[in-house]
Amino acid sequence: MNKTNKTSTDMPEDLRKCIAFHGHQCPGLVYGYLIGKQAINILDLKRSKDEEIVAVCENDSCAVDSLQVLLGTTAGKGNLIINNYGKNAYTIFNRSRKRAYRFSRKQHYIYKGKDKEEFARLDTAISAGSETTRERWRHKYLKAEDLLSRPFDEIFSTSEVEFSMPPYAPLARSEACNKCGEMTMSTKMVSTDDGKYICIPCSRK
């Protein structure tokens, strides 16, 4: 359990929702929270009921969960695309306005909050692998709080990118796999040498 989570009433309601969905407060979640808020502002967004907004995330970190909560770009709707390049970068599309922005983290993180000494001590312990669970969470908490206090432009660069319509989530009927018999999206099936259609797991056996 993360006992260092801030529970005071000064926490914004939308951040609270992100934490509730994700399970804990952490720097990654805050990165996504900052991106989501910025995208809402500059692209004039309302949480996506269908596929009005599309998020293309260049990592599969905690940040993605904030975007699911704030923007409604969710794994199940097909408007969350993860190109895992291991980059702290995100492109958010507004289909109706045909505009898109890409946000990318600028530089190495350096703690700028008021608990510098504590942060440095925790940093050293973590680098040495000698930290306790409580210390690890305290470190995450301090970093998350610090990130929340920064101006957006200090952390991320923002650039408008050319809008290209992201494809809608594909819909296709399901057919029974010719080997295991399980219902499978037809466009995901593989044809065999003897002209039968089977599911991907069966094709690998």
Ligand SMILES: [Zn+2]
């Ligand atoms: Zn997390």
Ligand SMILES: [Zn+2]
């Ligand atoms: Zn099968």
